[in-house]
Amino acid sequence: MSGDAKPNTTNSTVPDWVQPDVFVDLLKSSVKGFSRIKNFKVSSGVGAGENYSTVMLRVSIDVELEDGTEKPVSYMLKVPHESELFKMLMRQHNMFDVERNMYNIYVPEMEQLYRDAGVDIKFGAQAYTVKGATTEYILLEDLSPRGFKNSNRLEGLDQVHTEAALKKLAMWHAASAVRAATKGAYADQILMGFYKEENKMMMCEMNKQMTANFLNCCVTYDGHEEYLEQVRALQPKATEEIFKRSKPDPNEFNALNHGDFWSNNIMYSHDSFGKIKDTYLIDFQLPKFGTVAQDLYYFLLSSTKFEDKLTKFDYYVKFYHENLLENLKLLKYPKALPTLCDLHISLFKHGLWGFYTAISVMSGILLDPTESAKAEHFASDSPEAQDFKNLLYSNARYRKHIQVVMPWLFNRGALEL
Numbered sequence: 001m002s003g004d005a006k007p008n009t010t011n012s013t014v015p016d017w018v019q020p021d022v023f024v025d026l027l028k029s030s031v032k033g034f035s036r037i038k039n040f041k042v043s044s045g046v047g048a049g050e051n052y053s054t055v056m057l058r059v060s061i062d063v064e065l066e067d068g069t070e071k072p073v074s075y076m077l078k079v080p081h082e083s084e085l086f087k088m089l090m091r092q093h094n095m096f097d098v099e100r101n102m103y104n105i106y107v108p109e110m111e112q113l114y115r116d117a118g119v120d121i122k123f124g125a126q127a128y129t130v131k132g133a134t135t136e137y138i139l140l141e142d143l144s145p146r147g148f149k150n151s152n153r154l155e156g157l158d159q160v161h162t163e164a165a166l167k168k169l170a171m172w173h174a175a176s177a178v179r180a181a182t183k184g185a186y187a188d189q190i191l192m193g194f195y196k197e198e199n200k201m202m203m204c205e206m207n208k209q210m211t212a213n214f215l216n217c218c219v220t221y222d223g224h225e226e227y228l229e230q231v232r233a234l235q236p237k238a239t240e241e242i243f244k245r246s247k248p249d250p251n252e253f254n255a256l257n258h259g260d261f262w263s264n265n266i267m268y269s270h271d272s273f274g275k276i277k278d279t280y281l282i283d284f285q286l287p288k289f290g291t292v293a294q295d296l297y298y299f300l301l302s303s304t305k306f307e308d309k310l311t312k313f314d315y316y317v318k319f320y321h322e323n324l325l326e327n328l329k330l331l332k333y334p335k336a337l338p339t340l341c342d343l344h345i346s347l348f349k350h351g352l353w354g355f356y357t358a359i360s361v362m363s364g365i366l367l368d369p370t371e372s373a374k375a376e377h378f379a380s381d382s383p384e385a386q387d388f389k390n391l392l393y394s395n396a397r398y399r400k401h402i403q404v405v406m407p408w409l410f411n412r413g414a415l416e417l
Helices: 020-030 084-092 095-116 159-183 197-218 228-246 293-303 313-330 340-349 351-359 361-365 375-379 383-394 396-411
Strands: 034-044 055-065 070-079 138-141 254-257 266-270 276-281 288-291
Touching (some): 020 055, 084 095, 084 197, 095 138, 095 159, 159 254, 159 266, 159 293, 159 313, 197 228, 197 351, 197 383, 228 288, 288 293, 293 313, 293 340, 293 351, 293 361, 313 340, 340 351, 351 361, 351 396, 361 383, 361 396
Antiparallel strands (some): 034 055, 055 070, 070 138, 254 288, 266 276
16 A cells, blocks of 8 residues: 555646556566555656656655565656647647557567577666556656766767767667568558658648748858858748658668657766766657668767767768668668668758758757746747747857858758758
8 A cells, every 4th residue: 555655746747647556556566575655756857958848757756665674766757748839749649659659569579689689688768557647648767776867968979978879779770670671561650750741731830930940040150141041942842851751762771760869868877987888768759760861860960069060970870880780680681781871872862851950959959958948939929939949049059069060061962952
């Protein structure tokens, strides 16, 4: 039984169903010698600006065991935003349903492929279910007691941490490609992800607003004269082009993109000497099958440190490719192996992923923590929302990055349709 434990929270985003009794069956099955819950606390799992798509909560439980001793147990609980933007996204693309299937079906299948090849691997945290939930949710193992943590998103990842992330991403892509080749196509919600025809109008409006906010600040960037008119010309056709290129090309190497592969969705554990022990991925809510150029642009442009972002881009692609081939061979991929040249051709072909990474996720990642970083501001025209959107593109850190990234993208032909 749960004893007299009552929820201890002042967070208004905690759903009413998050009560001690809901967790009793889970604790009975997962904590040896469980007797009762002594203390139950729910707190915010991340700071402002660290996660926009969902609400992350940490559920901290003090458990009394049968021998009278106590044990701390904690979980990470993901629940829906109450914002109108999120409700609209949920109607169009049920991210909780997608992520639940990833944890329950596809990630275990991919991990099993490695076990069958003699390699024991975990891609991420353990997922759990509870009875009595009345809203959508994802309940996960809290990785922090095991020493896992994020790197500083503002500083960007150094080479060691970038390589560790790319190594895990290559393993993910290899297993997902082998799974598709041997078990057949992924379900539609995974195959196309958010890029379904019924989402095109909403995506077009979101891209239009985002590009307009970017252009308002772009005219103040050093060197903007070189690419400004091409960005303006790109906007009316860009969404249509992205949807067209989102369809997997059978002549390219295709895999299951993580879809939101940036520094806060990567957790590292280190030994006492600071050496990386393991790398885990989190947030499997936006997967999409197709060219791996999507994940590579998204990660390398958004999350690497400024000094390495462009100077080591080609090296990082080569490092990823070497690890991809190693894992495809290990898992006996039945199709032709992609060459490094193939990979670079895909990156040039799909340069639009790079542009939209630079004006979307990269701007959020480089923004200092601020209480104005709220999901609802992306879909609002209020003065507070407009100030926030201007801040995304006008702050000094973003300006420093974008003033080198945009010319680089322009010179690669990424702004051409």
